[in-house]
Amino acid sequence: MNLTQNVDWAVVAPPLIAAVTAVVVLIADLFLPAARRPLLGWLAAGGLALAAVALLPLRDGDRTTFCLADDPALCAYTADRFAVIVQLLVLGGAFLAALLSIPETADDDIPGGEFWFLLLSSASGAALLPAARDLATLIIALEVTTLPAYALVGLRRGSRTGPEAALKFFLTSVTATAVALLGVSFVYAAGGSLFFAELATALPGGDPQLATLAEAGVALTLVGFAFKAAAVPFHFWVPETYLGAPLPVAGYLSVVGKAAGLAGLALVTTLAFPGYGDLWGPALGLLAGLTMTVGNAAALRTDPDAPHSAVRLLAWSSVGQAGYLLVPLAAAAYTDHGEALGATVAYALMYAAVNLGAFAVVAQVARRHSERRLSDFRGLYARRPLSALALAFFLLCLAGLPPGVVGLFAKVAVFEAAVDGGLGVLAVVMAINVAIALFYYLRWTALLFRAPPEPAPAGPATAAPVAVAAPLTGAIGLAAAAALAFSGAPQLILTFVSTSLI
Numbered sequence: 001m002n003l004t005q006n007v008d009w010a011v012v013a014p015p016l017i018a019a020v021t022a023v024v025v026l027i028a029d030l031f032l033p034a035a036r037r038p039l040l041g042w043l044a045a046g047g048l049a050l051a052a053v054a055l056l057p058l059r060d061g062d063r064t065t066f067c068l069a070d071d072p073a074l075c076a077y078t079a080d081r082f083a084v085i086v087q088l089l090v091l092g093g094a095f096l097a098a099l100l101s102i103p104e105t106a107d108d109d110i111p112g113g114e115f116w117f118l119l120l121s122s123a124s125g126a127a128l129l130p131a132a133r134d135l136a137t138l139i140i141a142l143e144v145t146t147l148p149a150y151a152l153v154g155l156r157r158g159s160r161t162g163p164e165a166a167l168k169f170f171l172t173s174v175t176a177t178a179v180a181l182l183g184v185s186f187v188y189a190a191g192g193s194l195f196f197a198e199l200a201t202a203l204p205g206g207d208p209q210l211a212t213l214a215e216a217g218v219a220l221t222l223v224g225f226a227f228k229a230a231a232v233p234f235h236f237w238v239p240e241t242y243l244g245a246p247l248p249v250a251g252y253l254s255v256v257g258k259a260a261g262l263a264g265l266a267l268v269t270t271l272a273f274p275g276y277g278d279l280w281g282p283a284l285g286l287l288a289g290l291t292m293t294v295g296n297a298a299a300l301r302t303d304p305d306a307p308h309s310a311v312r313l314l315a316w317s318s319v320g321q322a323g324y325l326l327v328p329l330a331a332a333a334y335t336d337h338g339e340a341l342g343a344t345v346a347y348a349l350m351y352a353a354v355n356l357g358a359f360a361v362v363a364q365v366a367r368r369h370s371e372r373r374l375s376d377f378r379g380l381y382a383r384r385p386l387s388a389l390a391l392a393f394f395l396l397c398l399a400g401l402p403p404g405v406v407g408l409f410a411k412v413a414v415f416e417a418a419v420d421g422g423l424g425v426l427a428v429v430m431a432i433n434v435a436i437a438l439f440y441y442l443r444w445t446a447l448l449f450r451a452p453p454e455p456a457p458a459g460p461a462t463a464a465p466v467a468v469a470a471p472l473t474g475a476i477g478l479a480a481a482a483a484l485a486f487s488g489a490p491q492l493i494l495t496f497v498s499t500s501l502i
Contacts, residue, residue, distance in 0.1 A: 008065040013054040015127040021047025022120035029113025041102035044116040086130035093255040094123035099475040100248035118148035130263040153245040165244025180224025186217025196271040204275030228261025232290040242315035251359030270337040281333025292323025304374035331421025342496035343417040354397040357479025361391040379452025399441035406486035
C-alpha cells in the first residue's frame with residue numbers, strides 16, 4: 001500500500017535544517033585545524049537561527065505532510081499554530097544554549113565537534129516533536145531529543161560527576177521510555193491505529209473487552225512524557241543531572257528538554273486521548289500539585305554557601321515551574337483544549353527566556369567562581385551592574401513580581417485556566433507555592449545588591465581576572481531583551497491564552 005504523498009519540504013525545514021547542520025558540523029570537525037575549531041560553535045548557532053527563520057512561512061496556518069495516500073486527512077506531521085510556536089521556543093532555547101556553550105568548548109575539556117553534533121541532533125528532535133501527529137513519530141522524536149542529551153551530560157573530560165549523572169539519567173530515562181512504549185503497544189492493540197485522529201474516535205467507543213487495556217495504555221503512555229517534563233515523582237534525575245552536566249547543557253535540559261516533554265503530554269492528552277479526560281485530568285492535576293510543592297520546598301532548603309548551590313536552586317526551581325506548566329494541561333480535561341494549551345504555551349515562552357537568561361548569568365559568574373555558590377553572587381551589582389540587574393529581572397519574572405510583568409501575567413493566565421476548569425483546590429495549592437517561591441527568589445535577588453564580601457587572599461578560584469565572554473554577554477542581552485519585550489507588551493504571548501492553538 002502506498003503510505004505517503006509528496007513531501008512538503010518547507011513544512012519539515014526547521015528540524016531538517018538543524019539535522020543537516022549537525023552532520024555538517026561533525027564533518028567539518030574532521031578537517032578544520034585546531035585553531036579554527038571554535039568556528040564550529042558559530043556555525044551551529046547559525047544553523048539554529050536559520051531553522052528558526054524557516055518557521056516564518058508556516059506562521060499563517062496548518063500545513064501537513066507525510067499523509068496516508070488513501071486518507072489525506074491522516075498525516076504524521078502537521079505544522080499548526082501549536083507546533084510552530086513550540087518549535088520557535090525549542091529552537092530559540094537551543095540557540096541561547098549554543099551561545100552559552102561557545103566559551104565552554106573553547107578549551108579541550110569538551111570535544112567541540114561531538115558536542116555541537118549532539119546538541120543540534122537533540123534540537124532537531126525537539127523541533128520535530130510538537131508537529132508529530134501519530135504515536136510512532138512522537139516517540140521517535142522524543143528519543144531523538146533525549147538520546148544525545150545522555151552523552152551531552154557526561155561529555156566533559158575529567159569530570160568526576162558527569163559520567164555518573166549521565167548514567168543515572170540514561171537508566172531512568174530508558175526505563176520511562178520502555179514504560180511509554182508498553183503503553184503505546186496497549187493503545188495500538190485497543191485502538192488499531194497510531195494516528196491521534198483515529199485514536200480519539202476509536203478508543204472511547206471501542207470493544208468493551210479492551211477498555212481496561214486502553215486505560216492502562218493511556219496511563220503508561222503518560223508516564224514517559226511526565227518523566228521528560230520532570231514531574232514528581234519522575235523528577236529524581238533532575239538535581240544530579242543538572243549538577244553533573246556542563247552548565248549550558250543543564251540550561252538546555254531545563255528549557256528544551258522540558259518543552260519536549262510538555263508538548264508530548266499536550267498532544268497525547270488533547271488529541272489522542274480526549275475521551276479519557278476523567279483519567280488523565282485528575283492524574284495531571286495531582287502531578288502538578290506535587291511537582292510544584294516538592295520543587296519549591298527543596299529550593300527553599302538550598303544552602304547559599306554550599307558548592308554548586310546556584311545550579312541546585314535553578315534545578316529545583318525548574319521542577320517547581322514544571323508544576324505550574326502542568327496546571328493548564330490538567331484543566332484541559334474540563335475546558336476548551338486549545339485555550340488551556342494557550343496558557344501553557346504562554347507560560348513556557350516566558351519561562352524559557354528568563355530561565356536561560358538566569359543560566360547565562362550563572363555561567364558568567366562561574367568563570368570566576370567555579371564553585372557556583374549562591375554566596376558568590378553577593379555584591380554582583382558592584383562588580384557587574386548590568387549582569388546583576390539582568391539576573392534580578394529574570395528572578396523577579398520567575399517569581400511573578402513587578403517589574404517582571406510577564407511572569408505575573410503568565411501566572412494569572414495559569415490561575416485562570418485552573419479556575420475555568422473547576423480546579424479550585426489546585427489553584428489554591430499554586431497560590432501557596434507562588435508565595436513559598438518568593439522567599440528563595442527574593443533571597444537571591446537581595447544578595448546581588450548587598451555589600452561585596454571582603455577581598456579574599458589570592459587562591460586557585462580567584463587568582464586571575466577572567467575576561468568576559470562575548471557569547472555569554474550576547475545570550476544575557478538576548479534573554480533580557482525578550483523578557484523586557486514580553487513585560488512591556490505581554491500581549492505578544494498572552495494572545496495565545498484566548499485563542500485555540502489546536
